[in-house]
Amino acid sequence: MSFKSSEGPKTLYDKVFEDHVIHKDESGSYLLYIDRHLVHEVTSPQAFEGLKNAGRKVRRRDCTLATVDHNIPTWSRKNFKSAETFIKEADSLLQVQTLQKNVKDFDVPFFGMTDARQGIVHIIGPEQGFTLPGTTVVCGDSHTSTHGAFGSLAFGIGTSEVEHVMATQTIIQAKSQNMRIYIDGKLSPGVTSKDLILHIIGVIGTAGGTGCVIEFAGKAIEDLTMEGRMSMCNMAIEAGARAGMIKPDQTTYDYVEGRPLAPKGAEWKKAVSYWQTLHTDEDAHFDFDIKINSRDIIPTITWGTSPQDALPITASVPNPDSVSDPIKKSMMENALKYMGLKPNTPLKSITIDKVFIGSCTNSRIEDLRAAAAVVKGHKKAGSVKLAMVVPGSGLVKKQAEKEGLDKVFEEAGFEWREAGCSMCLGMNPDILDPEERCASTSNRNFEGRQGARSRTHLMSPAMAAAAGIEGHFIDIREFQYKDNDVPKISVEQESEDKALQDAIYQHEKQPLQKGESADELEEDEVLDIPPSEHEAQETPLKDAPSASAPAGMEPFLTVSGIAAPLDKANVDTDAIIPKQFLKTIKRTGLKTGLFYEWRFTKGEDGKDQSRGFVLDTEPYTKSQILVVTGDNFGCGSSREHAPWALKDFGIKSIIAPSFGDIFYNNSFKNGLLPIRLPQDVILEKLYPVAQAGKTMTIDLPNQRILDSEDNVLVDHFEVENFRKHCLVNGLDDIGITLQKEEFIVKFEARRRDEFSFLEGGSNLVKPIMGSKKSPYGNNAQEW
Numbered sequence: 001m002s003f004k005s006s007e008g009p010k011t012l013y014d015k016v017f018e019d020h021v022i023h024k025d026e027s028g029s030y031l032l033y034i035d036r037h038l039v040h041e042v043t044s045p046q047a048f049e050g051l052k053n054a055g056r057k058v059r060r061r062d063c064t065l066a067t068v069d070h071n072i073p074t075w076s077r078k079n080f081k082s083a084e085t086f087i088k089e090a091d092s093l094l095q096v097q098t099l100q101k102n103v104k105d106f107d108v109p110f111f112g113m114t115d116a117r118q119g120i121v122h123i124i125g126p127e128q129g130f131t132l133p134g135t136t137v138v139c140g141d142s143h144t145s146t147h148g149a150f151g152s153l154a155f156g157i158g159t160s161e162v163e164h165v166m167a168t169q170t171i172i173q174a175k176s177q178n179m180r181i182y183i184d185g186k187l188s189p190g191v192t193s194k195d196l197i198l199h200i201i202g203v204i205g206t207a208g209g210t211g212c213v214i215e216f217a218g219k220a221i222e223d224l225t226m227e228g229r230m231s232m233c234n235m236a237i238e239a240g241a242r243a244g245m246i247k248p249d250q251t252t253y254d255y256v257e258g259r260p261l262a263p264k265g266a267e268w269k270k271a272v273s274y275w276q277t278l279h280t281d282e283d284a285h286f287d288f289d290i291k292i293n294s295r296d297i298i299p300t301i302t303w304g305t306s307p308q309d310a311l312p313i314t315a316s317v318p319n320p321d322s323v324s325d326p327i328k329k330s331m332m333e334n335a336l337k338y339m340g341l342k343p344n345t346p347l348k349s350i351t352i353d354k355v356f357i358g359s360c361t362n363s364r365i366e367d368l369r370a371a372a373a374v375v376k377g378h379k380k381a382g383s384v385k386l387a388m389v390v391p392g393s394g395l396v397k398k399q400a401e402k403e404g405l406d407k408v409f410e411e412a413g414f415e416w417r418e419a420g421c422s423m424c425l426g427m428n429p430d431i432l433d434p435e436e437r438c439a440s441t442s443n444r445n446f447e448g449r450q451g452a453r454s455r456t457h458l459m460s461p462a463m464a465a466a467a468g469i470e471g472h473f474i475d476i477r478e479f480q481y482k483d484n485d486v487p488k489i490s491v492e493q494e495s496e497d498k499a500l501q502d503a504i505y506q507h508e509k510q511p512l513q514k515g516e517s518a519d520e521l522e523e524d525e526v527l528d529i530p531p532s533e534h535e536a537q538e539t540p541l542k543d544a545p546s547a548s549a550p551a552g553m554e555p556f557l558t559v560s561g562i563a564a565p566l567d568k569a570n571v572d573t574d575a576i577i578p579k580q581f582l583k584t585i586k587r588t589g590l591k592t593g594l595f596y597e598w599r600f601t602k603g604e605d606g607k608d609q610s611r612g613f614v615l616d617t618e619p620y621t622k623s624q625i626l627v628v629t630g631d632n633f634g635c636g637s638s639r640e641h642a643p644w645a646l647k648d649f650g651i652k653s654i655i656a657p658s659f660g661d662i663f664y665n666n667s668f669k670n671g672l673l674p675i676r677l678p679q680d681v682i683l684e685k686l687y688p689v690a691q692a693g694k695t696m697t698i699d700l701p702n703q704r705i706l707d708s709e710d711n712v713l714v715d716h717f718e719v720e721n722f723r724k725h726c727l728v729n730g731l732d733d734i735g736i737t738l739q740k741e742e743f744i745v746k747f748e749a750r751r752r753d754e755f756s757f758l759e760g761g762s763n764l765v766k767p768i769m770g771s772k773k774s775p776y777g778n779n780a781q782e783w
């Protein structure tokens with residue numbers, strides 16, 4: 001059996017990529033087969049609606065698995081009766097109901113709120129054995145990178161791509177570059193995978209992995225559990241990468257074997273023999289090869305508003321005066337102002353208001369055990385207003401309760417909640433009040449992420465728990481554990497900032513526990529709901545709210561209009577369109593939400609008052625072009641609401657030195673042209689025109705930019721041929737892909753044979769035993 005399609009040494013990424021190529025276009029773009037598609041309520045409504053309008057089906061229900069996670073309250077479900085009574089916010093409820101209806105209409109396997117298998121989408125995939133080594137995994141969510149821990153190629157996609165995958169089971173992709181981050185040696189005591197990934201992002205920056213798939217390798221990675229590997233790959237997106245990957249090994253097989261949706265018997269053996277071929281060959285080429293010395297890493301936390309603002313806990317808040325680059329200096333000043341921090345303050349002396357232990361980065365059983373070991377026998381500091389623990393899934397919660405961890409937390413004064421995304425993003429009621437400071441195990445510390453004007457510091461579960469006990473950040477190696485079972489960590493103290501300053505890395509630009517199987521559980525065990533109340537749960541939506549029709553793609557030829565200047569770097573999609581505007585089931589109506597926190601403040605009358613943001617001042621209120629000076633525009637979340645909001649405002653093109661990968665993709669799918677140009681060209685040629693409030697013309701057919709007198713400002717910009725072709729002709733990707741049906745069918749036939757262990761997938765999801773009283777009336781219609 002041969003799985004390879006070309007010769008020569010290959011990286012892990014090359015191998016998985018090649019094994020999924022259905023077709024390669026003349027323009028160099030690939031059509032890849034997608035093995036696993038995870039779906040949640042925020043990024044799917046418009047996609048299902050697109051399918052409905054076109055009369056299409058979900059092509060492979062067995063490759064699709066849905067759950068609700070972002071919007072749901074985390075308070076107790078003991079008295080759960082129905083989504084309608086449980087979810088108080090109308091727009092959150094609408095998204096949940098819309099998914100409930102869609103999974104039923106499209107016959108998609110679904111874990112709803114009455115199912116203990118429900119949880120954060122990136123927790124449940126691996127937990128169920130739906131995520132498998134060597135597969136392609138996508139989800140309308142940026143942290144899909146998590147699944148790369150299994151040696152799968154896993155990445156976040158936008159809503160248009162969600163629809164594309166549902167309709168065709170494929171995705172159009174360009175090949176990324178290969179980056180390896182090699183971590184030599186063992187991690188020191190007290191140092192976790194979270195410290196490691198924060199350290200790495202601190203070293204390479206949030207744009208460091210742009211255009212790359214990162215393979216994490218080396219002794220420190222091999223030693224990690226699957227939970228630790230998932231936390232690493234989860235945050236690969238925060239390093240700007242398309243995906244993170246770790247080669248599968250015995251640790252991986254041990255984790256996957258026996259899970260409900262994993263292959264069994266002969267298929268298991270066949271799968272393992274394939275998975276054993278999935279490693280980087282000796283002499284394989286990496287475009288970037290970075291080495292990190294594990295001894296340089298000590299417990300690490302963030303101080304600013306970007307995950308790259310990471311420092312060892314022994315360090316102090318940095319001083320902008322020590323930075324010469326004016327852009328970096330002003331970013332640092334802004335971050336300190338937002339975070340309410342003074343330069344040179346020791347990180348350990350910073351006090352906190354709240355603790356959040358949860359999110360798809362750190363809400364697995366291992367994380368909860370680590371946090372519980374810290375709090376055991378202690379009490380939450382009186383100054384800490386709230387410490388909440390939110391398990392990643394219902395099954396993690398059950399396992400933790402079996403081990404008595406819930407009691408440990410509660411005795412210490414920590415709140416024990418139900419599974420969901422919770423305060424990681426605060427689309428549900430769990431948010432920080434303005435200026436509250438939180439020790440958080442999540443992955444993003446962006447402005448406003450956990451609530452308007454909230455202040456987030458990222459760290460490991462043990463460090464967050466310890467901060468909750470002490471009331472301020474603390475080096476976990478100095479923490480006094482009370483539990484005798486926990487070995488005391490003793491490590492010699494590093495000098496301030498030393499670990500980061502001495503980081504030995506080369507950035508060579510070369511020439512370059514097994515969880516329980518839920519189907520074995522009885523219904524009453526699975527559901528944390530009084531049996532008498534089952535009947536009333538999750539009543540299907542009667543009158544389906546009608547979502548908007550997908551916006552048609554107008555051909556893009558030339559655009560002449562006012563260009564607005566934006567002197568910022570790392571503009572994340574949370575800033576472009578904050579979370580409160582994601583609770584829509586439409587693609588339009590997002591104009592006011594665009595850059596909301598930067599544009600508006602609440603007046604005493606509770607109404608929005610302009611803060612004089614550039615787009616609200618003349619002549620920029622009519623801007624069609626945005627000229628951005630800093631790198632990495634649109635980084636972070638996969639929300640397609642970002643291009644939708646820009647489009648709603650009237651923006652047709654954005655020019656920046658670099659873009660977040662998913663945002664870049666999403667823009668093209670919506671007829672919005674992102675143009676990458678070197679920073680000096682932007683600063684010299686385009687920014688002054690924008691500052692002067694003049695018009696500019698973007699000529700896509702000739703790939704050039706002109707001023708108002710038709711003088712050429714930029715005589716050439718790059719854009720991939722395929723993307724240009726689609727934009728110029730206003731073409732819809734799904735239509736193009738469906739013309740390749742014969743190739744897809746051929747690939748599926750080969751897959752059924754060579755990769756037979758992938759067949760079945762979520763078809764194996766069994767209804768909860770005895771659920772005669774399931775939300776939809778009988779077992780067969782549980783989803």
Ligand SMILES: CC(C)[C@H](C(=O)O)[C@@H](O)C(=O)O
Binds near residue numbers: 042140141582636638
């Ligand atoms: C809602 C979703 C699009 C988003 C993401 O893509 O990451 C969310 O999960 C987040 O963490 O911001």
Ligand code: SF4
Binds near residue numbers: 120
């Ligand atoms: S990052 Fe947060 S909001 Fe996004 S999927 Fe993970 S837990 Fe949910």
